[in-house]
Structures are given as structure tokens and as C-alpha cells.
Amino acid sequence: GDSVTQMEGPVTLSEEAFLTINCTYTATGYPSLFWYVQYPGEGLQLLLKATKADDKGSNKGFEATYRKETTSFHLEKGSVQVSDSAVYFCALFHGESGAGSYQLTFGKGTKLSVIP
Amino acid sequence: EAQVTQNPRYLITVTGKKLTVTCSQNMNHEYMSWYRQDPGLGLRQIYYSMNVEVTDKGDVPEGYKVSRKEKRNFPLILESPSPNQTSLYFCASSLLAGADTQYFGPGTRLTVL
Numbered sequence: 391g392d393s394v395t396q397m398e399g400p401v402t403l404s405e406e407a408f409l410t411i412n413c414t415y416t417a418t419g420y421p422s423l424f425w426y427v428q429y430p431g432e433g434l435q436l437l438l439k440a441t442k443a444d445d446k447g448s449n450k451g452f453e454a455t456y457r458k459e460t461t462s463f464h465l466e467k468g469s470v471q472v473s474d475s476a477v478y479f480c481a482l483f484h485g486e487s488g489a490g491s492y493q494l495t496f497g498k499g500t501k502l503s504v505i506p
Numbered sequence: 507e508a509q510v511t512q513n514p515r516y517l518i519t520v521t522g523k524k525l526t527v528t529c530s531q532n533m534n535h536e537y538m539s540w541y542r543q544d545p546g547l548g549l550r551q552i553y554y555s556m557n558v559e560v561t562d563k564g565d566v567p568e569g570y571k572v573s574r575k576e577k578r579n580f581p582l583i584l585e586s587p588s589p590n591q592t593s594l595y596f597c598a599s600s601l602l603a604g605a606d607t608q609y610f611g612p613g614t615r616l617t618v619l
Contacts, residue, residue, distance in 0.1 A: 432613075433613055493564055
């Protein structure tokens with residue numbers, strides 16, 4: 391079945407450092423890929439997404455490129471801020487006909503702490 | 507304001523006492539789903555509903571039931587809760603299944619003693 395693997399955290403960075411959170415996936419065909427962010431005490435919200443190979447999603451200074459050849463969707467930000475402290479989830483959607491296949495599959499999440 | 511609401515936000519109960527967690531969205535979304543979030547396991551989908559006519563199991567449906575009698579509501583029912591269902595639960599909705607953005611509720615913290 392489909393799966394998403396993220397780098398394990400927690401990740402602690404100083405303000406203005408470069409961020410990379412690795413995400414690789416296993417799925418047949420061409421899934422859509424997402425990064426969701428969860429701030430403390432809140433639900434998840436979409437950060438960015440890409441729906442086909444070589445697409446780059448971007449938002450709030452974060453970027454991720456859909457790499458079909460390496461089945462990856464790594465999240466990057468050039469200069470993190472304290473306000474970026476949160477848990478980041480990589481996810482994929484792979485819809486096919488048949489029962490149980492219209493599901494969103496999440497990675498386990500990576501906790502990021504940014505210190506001043 | 508477009509939103510997904512869940513109630514209650516916090517609940518402590520005892521083993522075997524039936525409970526329902528409500529979920530409602532005001533965005534006219536077709537797709538709704540329930541997740542549980544556990545430390546070290548991330549989010550796992552419990553059930554999802556493509557529309558009012560179609561509901562299906564996710565990865566961890568055991569011990570849960572759902573109902574989609576109308577488009578805006580998607581309650582999660584625990585007929586006989588057990589301690590291993592202690593978790594943080596999220597409801598989510600999207601316009602359609604697929605690459606649409608999922609909008610999450612604020613979460614329900616459930617403790618089963």
C-alpha cells in the first residue's frame with residue numbers, strides 16, 4: 391500500500407538557519423503530494439502541494455519539488471523564524487477506483503523548534 | 507467564517523460508555539474524514555466519506571462507526587470505548603476527494619479510563 395516516510399525529529403534550528411525536512415513516498419502511479427503544518431494546540435493546515443512530477447509547491451517561504459525519479463518531496467526554507475516552530479506532515483493522495491482507495495496517507499510528522 | 511467544528515474539544519470517559527464526537531462543516535464540502543493522532547504514529551485515517559451516499563474505512567476503523575446523513579455533518583461514534591482509543595481526533599473536509607485542500611477541525615482530546 392501507499393506510505394510516506396519523513397525524517398524523524400525533533401529538529402532544532404537557530405533563527406535564520408536553512409531548513410530541510412526529507413520526505414519520500416511509496417505509491418504506484420502519480421499521487422498528489424502535500425505538506426501540512428500543525429501549530430501548537432491547533433489542527434493541521436495546508437502549507438503547500440504539488441499534483442504532478444516536477445511541480446514545485448511554495449508558500450510562506452517554504453518550497454518542495456515533486457521528484458518522481460527519487461519519489462521525494464523534501465520541504466525547504468532558506469531562513470527559518472521562531473514562528474515556524476510547529477510539526478510538519480508530508481502526505482500523499484492516491485485515488486483509484488475500488489474500496490478504501492480515496493485516502494490521504496500521512497507521514498509521522500517532524501517537530502521543528504526554532505530558537506532565537 | 508469557513509470552518510470545521512468539532513465537539514466536544516475535550517472528553518474524559520470510562521470504558522464501555524458510548525460516545526459521539528460531532529463534526530460539522532459550513533463549506534458545502536463533499537469529502538469528510540476522521541483521523542486520530544498518536545505520538546510516534548502521526549495521523550491515521552479512521553473513516554472517510556466521499557459524499558452522503560458513500561462512506562468507507564480508512565486504515566484504523568476498528569471500534570469506530572460513522573454516519574453521513576447530511577452533507578455538513580459527519581459524527582464519529584464509539585459504541586464501546588476502550589483505553590486504546592485514547593487519542594487526539596481530527597475531523598477534516600474538502601470540496602472533493604483528491605488533491606483538494608483538507609480543512610481540519612481544532613481536534614478532540616479523548617481519554618478513556
